[in-house]
Amino acid sequence: MGAHVPxxxxxxxxxxxxxxxxxxxxxxxxxxxxxxxxxxxxxxVGWRRAPGGLVTALAPVMASRDGAWVGWHGxxxxxxxxxxxxxxxxxxxxxxxxEVELYYxxxxxSTLWPLYHDVIAPPEFHRTWWDSYRKVNRRxxxxxxxxxxxxxxxxxxxxxxxxVPRYLRHLRPDxxxxxxxxxxxxxxxxxxQLPWRQAIIDGxxxxxxxxxxxxxxxxxxxxxxxRFLGASVKAQQVHVKERDDxxxxxxRAEPFPISIDVGRxxxxxxxxxxxxxxxxxxxxxxNPKTILLGVDRLDYTKGITHRLKAYGELxxxxxxxxxxxxxxxxxxxxxERVETYRQLRExxxxxxxxxxxxxxTIQNTAVxxxxxNYPVEEMVALYLAADVMLVTALRDGMNLVAKxxxxxxxxxxxxLVLSEFTGAADQxxxxxxxxxxxxxxxxxxxxxxxxLPKAESARRMRAMRKQILxxxxxxxxxxxxxxxQNEAVRDDR
Numbered sequence: 001m002g003a004h005v006p007x008x009x010x011x012x013x014x015x016x017x018x019x020x021x022x023x024x025x026x027x028x029x030x031x032x033x034x035x036x037x038x039x040x041x042x043x044x045v046g047w048r049r050a051p052g053g054l055v056t057a058l059a060p061v062m063a064s065r066d067g068a069w070v071g072w073h074g075x076x077x078x079x080x081x082x083x084x085x086x087x088x089x090x091x092x093x094x095x096x097x098x099e100v101e102l103y104y105x106x107x108x109x110s111t112l113w114p115l116y117h118d119v120i121a122p123p124e125f126h127r128t129w130w131d132s133y134r135k136v137n138r139r140x141x142x143x144x145x146x147x148x149x150x151x152x153x154x155x156x157x158x159x160x161x162x163x164v165p166r167y168l169r170h171l172r173p174d175x176x177x178x179x180x181x182x183x184x185x186x187x188x189x190x191x192x193q194l195p196w197r198q199a200i201i202d203g204x205x206x207x208x209x210x211x212x213x214x215x216x217x218x219x220x221x222x223x224x225x226x227r228f229l230g231a232s233v234k235a236q237q238v239h240v241k242e243r244d245d246x247x248x249x250x251x252r253a254e255p256f257p258i259s260i261d262v263g264r265x266x267x268x269x270x271x272x273x274x275x276x277x278x279x280x281x282x283x284x285x286x287n288p289k290t291i292l293l294g295v296d297r298l299d300y301t302k303g304i305t306h307r308l309k310a311y312g313e314l315x316x317x318x319x320x321x322x323x324x325x326x327x328x329x330x331x332x333x334x335x336e337r338v339e340t341y342r343q344l345r346e347x348x349x350x351x352x353x354x355x356x357x358x359x360x361t362i363q364n365t366a367v368x369x370x371x372x373n374y375p376v377e378e379m380v381a382l383y384l385a386a387d388v389m390l391v392t393a394l395r396d397g398m399n400l401v402a403k404x405x406x407x408x409x410x411x412x413x414x415x416l417v418l419s420e421f422t423g424a425a426d427q428x429x430x431x432x433x434x435x436x437x438x439x440x441x442x443x444x445x446x447x448x449x450x451x452l453p454k455a456e457s458a459r460r461m462r463a464m465r466k467q468i469l470x471x472x473x474x475x476x477x478x479x480x481x482x483x484x485q486n487e488a489v490r491d492d493r
Contacts, residue, residue, distance in 0.1 A: 022147035024089065026065035028058055029144050029164060030157035031104070033071035033090050047085050051376060053400065054157070056261040057477040062088045065153075070144045076100045082147075093143050095136065102132035105338055108160045114340075115194060116159060116186050117301045117395040121340050123193070130196050134163060137203070141167035150174055153484065156207070158182045163199070166206030169248075178484040179204060180211040180256065183397040184423075188224045197228050205231070205240045208249065209484045211256040213397045213423040218253045252487050256480045257423055260400050262472040265407040268380040277377075278384035281328075286364055290325045290450050293386035295379065295401045296393075297334040298371070300344050303392035303419065303436040304331060305351060308367070310392075310442040312355045315366060319447050322364045327390075328382065330370045345371070383408035388415045388449045391422060392436040398423035402431070403468050412461040415449035417442075427467050430460040 034055040038048040049055060061067060068089035073080055076099075080092040095103070106129035115123040141164045144154055153176045156164045165177050191197055201224055204210055212218045218236065225231040225238050232239040238251045268274055285291065292311070296302040311327050314320045331348060335341045352369040359366040374382075383389070389405040399422040406416060406428065418424060418431035425433055432452075434445045 021150045022068075022152075023149055024066055024068035024147045025149050025152050026061060026067040027070055027144050027148055027152060027154045028062075028067070028157065029070040029140055029154060029161060030054075031072060031108075031160040033073050033092060034058075034069055034088070035073070035085055035090065037074065049086055053258070053261050053473040056264065057473040058155075059087065060474075061477060061481070066149075068147050070140060070147065089147075091143055091147055093140050099132055099136055102129050103136040104160065105335065107133040109335055110338060110340070111194075112159050112162075113183070115190065116183050118184075118186065119190060119193075120394050121300050125193075125195055134199075137161055137163035138167050140164050141171060144168060145171040145175075148172060148175055151176070153481070154178070155180065155481070155484075163203035164206075165210075166203040169206040176484060177207045178209045178211065178480065179207040180258075180480065181217065181397075182213070182258065184214070184395055185212055185217040185220045185224075187220045188227050191220070191224050192228075197224070201225050201229050201231075205229075205238055205251045207251055209480070209487045210251060210253045211480055212253065213255065213257055214426055215255045217397075218255050221253050250487075252483075254483060256476060256483075257427060257471075258398050258400070258476050259468065259471050259473045260403045260407060261474075262407050262469055264376075265380060265404050266410065268377060269384060269408040269410055271377075274377055274381050275384060277381040281381060281385040285326045285328075285368065288324055288326045288364070290320075290387045291385055292325065292327045292388045292390055292446070292450075293330075293382055293405075294327070294390045294392070295330045295382065296332070298331040298341065298345055298348065299334050300340065301393055301395050303394045304329065304348055305344075306394070306436045306439065306442065307390055307392040308348070308351045308355065310439050310446060311367070312351070312358075313439070314443055314446060315355065315359045317443075319443070320450065322359045322361060322366045325450065326365065326368060328368045328370065328386070330372070330374065330379075330382070332373050333371060379404070380408050386414065388417060388446070390446070391416070391418045391424070392434065392442065393419045393422050394436055396422040396424075400424075402428060406461065406464045406468055409461055409465070412458040412465065413454070414461060415452045415457055416460075416464065417445055417449050427471065428464045430463040432460075 034050050035047045036050045038046045068091055070091045072095050073092040076095055076097040079094045082091045111123050111129060114121040140161055145168060148154055151174050155178045157180055165179050168175060168177055222233050226233045236253050240248050240251050294307055296304055352367050355366050383405045391399055391402045393399055402416060402418055402424040416431040418428060418433055419436050420433045432445050432449055434442050436442060
């Protein structure tokens with residue numbers, strides 16, 4: 001199961017020649033490129049920009065800095081040459097079918113994902129997965145090193161690529177390297193289970209600046225750096241030493257809570273066709289007094305079963321009735337080749353079936369369950385239709401759905417029930433905060449949200465909207481890159 005772990009990643013073999021410099025002054029490195037295939041005919045393959053706040057935030061930076069994006073294009077066993085799309089240079093990194101299974105589905109999503117989410121599901125530790133993870137991370141680093149101009153800035157994204165910063169520093173010590181972890185970082189007591197814990201910490205410390213969603217995540221990382229590498233940690237700085245014990249550079253760890261494209265959500269929420277669609281949703285449900293909404297990837301970290309249990313018990317207790325309330329649960333398909341996720345889908349659909357079988361009438365459905373992906377326009381219509389938003393995640397780096405719901409409620413109506421175990425809870429303190437493991441507490445808070453007085457609802461929503469409107473995803477990227485620039489200046493002194 002485990003493997004012998006060196007104190008640090010082994011240095012890459014490098015030639016004595018000056019490294020080849022590319023033309024890109026700014027690079028983003030992520031597991032996936034910011035595009036999806038758009039084709040109805042396999043002979044005529046096109047691309048479309050993928051939805052998501054990260055692409056929105058970084059597209060202007062790309063345009064102003066001769067930027068390039070390094071990542072996998074989504075199809076295994078296919079090699080593509082770099083190409084240009086909508087103002088961005090895209091550098092595809094190929095993955096084989098075996099690497100998708102071992103590096104992505106295996107180490108990234110069956111080892112790191114459950115470990116970093118407080119072991120809600122048991123992580124698996126396999127040496128073959130780790131070997132593939134190292135190999136793929138090196139390939140990403142080599143692609144970025146070849147494309148980067150001298151003294152370029154490289155921003156590496158997320159848990160799939162935690163070794164890339166160290167590999168990059170070996171290959172191109174001239175680069176300014178940032179890393180952002182979009183998911184939680186576990187406390188050392190949990191991180192200790194990982195057989196390759198030292199190599200992961202060392203990989204991250206190749207960056208000049210390491211960003212996390214929450215202050216707690218930052219503190220967990222710094223504690224792990226001290227405990228597992230014996231690193232010197234002062235304030236939020238880690239003094240990184242090489243083999244000869246000389247200080248190579250100083251890595252800094254800070255929280256940078258990510259946000260959403262507020263302007264885009266507000267624009268959609270004001271569109272007449274989307275407003276009309278939200279009214280149609282209410283009519284299709286029989287115009288209940290209260291619509292409750294859950295929007296999640298079908299993932300065990302999201303607390304969907306806890307939410308359904310609480311809602312079913314509220315119906316059983318007679319606190320709510322199927323005539324007066326309806327729950328819409330959107331559960332987007334996720335990692336369906338992974339056994340844990342297949343089991344979760346069966347459990348969720350079984351719970352929905354039991355609740356509906358017990359409480360449905362000819363006219364009314366207790367839970368409208370939707371196992372689909374929806375375009376953002378439909379999601380905003382659902383946000384407008386919903387009186388109560390339920391975010392009951394057991395552990396979540398941020399949870400942008402909570403922020404999107406608040407951004408869409410321009411009339412300051414609605415109630416947000418929000419898990420305290422999400423990063424969003426740090427910013428949205430006026431939400432109705434809950435511990436999703438406390439089913440009785442969750443039930444009481446849902447009942448309170450349904451009957452929340454209009455004045456209290458407006459006060460809470462106004463305060464949350466003020467926070468989100470002043471902290472959008474554009475500000476997040478600007479704050480991180482400015483901090484990375486300042487860190488590099490300090491490091492040069």
